[in-house]
Amino acid sequence: MSNRQEKPAFDATALKAEASLVAIVHFVDGNKRPFYSGDVRYRGKWQHGNSAYWLQYWKYRIEHEACDGWKGRVVEGAIFENHNGTRGKRIAQFVKGKGWIDIDNN
16 A cells, blocks of 8 residues: 555636636637636735736647647637636637637627
8 A cells, every 4th residue: 555645636716716817728629628827816916917918828828739738739719808717708719720810899
């Protein structure tokens, strides 16, 4: 028997509540997955609490399939505002073969 303990599952509740943006990526196998901006509150102050930073971060990762295991698998992705774990308005959308699509949020 091993004394090694299982690592507890990551609880994303706080991340969902604090994130300023959520990126939803659709893959070729039909799976879709949300990714939350890594905004964190440390001692009452925001670290990376900047929506423009996270928008450029996720645009690059989606368009260039820059995350591990994404190469050749991304079909489309969308970036939304995040309001305490609930999606807000769509900020940007990417479709493979078409690129970034203009979003009219009026």
